[in-house]
Amino acid sequence: MPALDLVIRNARAVTASDIFDCDIAVKNGRIVQLGQSLSGAEREIDAAGRHVTPGGVDAHCHLDQPEPPPVRMADDFDTGTRSAACGGTTTVIPFALQHKGQTLRDAVADYHQRAEGKAHIDYTFHLIVSDPTPTVLSEELPALIREGYTSFKIYMTYDSLRLDDGQILDVLSVAREHGAMAMIHAENADCIEWLTRRLEAAGRTAPRYHAHARPMLVEREATHRAIALSELVDVPILIVHVSGKEAVEQIRWARAHGLNVFAETCPQYLFLSAEDLGIDDSYQGAKCVCSPPPRDKSNQRVIWQGLADGLFTVFSSDHAPYCFDGDEGKKAGGEEQHFRHIPNGIPGIETRMALLWSEGVMAGRITPQKFVELTSTNPAKAYGLHPRKGSLAVGADADLVIWDEREFVLRNSQLHHNVDYTPYEGMHLTAWPGMTLARGEVVWDGKDFTGRTGAGRFLQCGLPSLLPRVGAR
Ligand code: URP
Ligand code: ZN
Ligand code: ZN
Secondary structure, rough: OOOOOEEEEEEEEEEOOOOOEEEEEEOOOOEEEOEEEEEEEEEEEOOOEEEEOEEEEOOOOOOOOOOOOOOOOOOOOHHHHHHHHHHOOOEOOOEEEOOOOOOHHHHHHHHHHHHOOOOOOEEEEEEEOOOOHHHHHHHHHHHHHOOOEEEEEOOOOOOOOOOOOHHHHHHHHHHHHHHOEEEOOOOOOOHHHHHHHHHOOOOOOOHHHHHHOOOOHHHHHHHHHHHHHHHHHHEEEEEOOOOOOOHHHHHHHHOOOOOOOEEOOOOOHOOOHHHHHHHOOOOHHHHHHOOOOOHHHHHHHHHHHHHHHHHOOOOOOEEEOOOOOOOOOOOOHHOOOOOOOOOOOOOOOOOOHHHHHHHHOOOOOOHHHHHHHHHHHHHHHHHHOOOOOOOOOOOOOOOEEEEOOEEEEEHHHHHOOOOOOOOOOOEEOOOOOEEEEEEOEEEEEEOEEEEOOOOOOOOOOOOOOOOOOOOOO
16 A cells, blocks of 8 residues: 555745745645655656645635625635635635624534535634623633634624724733734724715715725724734734725834734735725625725735735735625625625635735745745634644645646636626736645646535634744743
8 A cells, every 4th residue: 555645746845934846745634745756655746846835724704604684695615615725725714703692602603503514625713702791701702712712803893793992902801811813803983984974965875985984094093093902901913904004004113112913914905996996886896895995006015015024914815705796795685785785895715825926926026935924824823723734844734735827817707606706807817726735635626626525624723823922932
């Protein structure tokens, strides 16, 4: 019997720090050897000198998240993880959302049911804490952190989810005491509501006014406040979906003052702008309604700079799968909506990796190592999955992408999500995963999805490892 299950020959292996030529040997779903002229495997794949990176860890995506009817997410754990795999992502971290009045335990149990037996790739959950009752703070959340749910998101906006500053301080204190990672959606809810009412009064309700109701200062103020609250509690935080210059400035200020403020950005802040929400009142703009909204070209440049120079820790999709047509998505109830009622978010779980490889690595804006750090290694570290995930090293899961560098025009018809559009329709790309392997199994062969329903396993997370543990030697 062959000693190895698989050898990938002639790989140009990329890690967060190095690039080197090697063969990669896999046994029982793990990398067991990196070397030259490895042999004795049941199967061989010739990478022919192409780049091989760790599979992507998409640490911010929304799959089958419960919504008030008639709205429904188009992707569940089946279609969402299929789409992820075909785009080079091998681990996803969507959100178990607590509704106000619901226990965190119930939210987690419900979400496990939604995922059970459906995922094609490995997954874990962040929690969304929307109701930090005394029981949640003193019992449920600490217990769940101990059980491996070591990260949670809190919102400063959306009426159904937002916490006030006192509640944020309470929740951050739990993160500090138990070593969890708090992710913060930073937008000032009261400013948004005030601006929305003024727009409404002027009859300005088309999709493009979503961006008018959420200008940069609304994000800047909340980012500043989130940083101050984390400083008061003395706990690291990670600001999610940072959209532009003024929020970046706040984060740079925090870093310069020695605060552990991490940041995430997403493709929409590199490739979309407020104009994509419409230059007139067309409802097509609903396709790009997300929060914070895309800004402009100068803000896109600031985001690119932050990716290259280390300001950003994580690059996620924030995949929020709502169809444009039909009555469950952007036209909730089947009608064109006031921007206030358009479900927020855009699809992108499959395009995240290729967009950044094409426009980042191929275009010379970031190195291949930086790509790996942002899309895989750092998200795995931030959420307690490293080194099993996010690394191309002996002992790590054999989650790998072999890259094809070729020019093509992106079409939604090529994608595997269940959404009826991509905001990147018609974009010229220069790379796409030629093959994705999840724990040593080929799940995307460059033409077809080849994974197995239910092959994805739930991962219990450790504590974040972006920072040295206090007291560790
Ligand atoms: O607009 C967005 N980003 N929708 C998804 C939910 C969230 O806040 O991340
Ligand atoms: Zn958010
Ligand atoms: Zn999100």
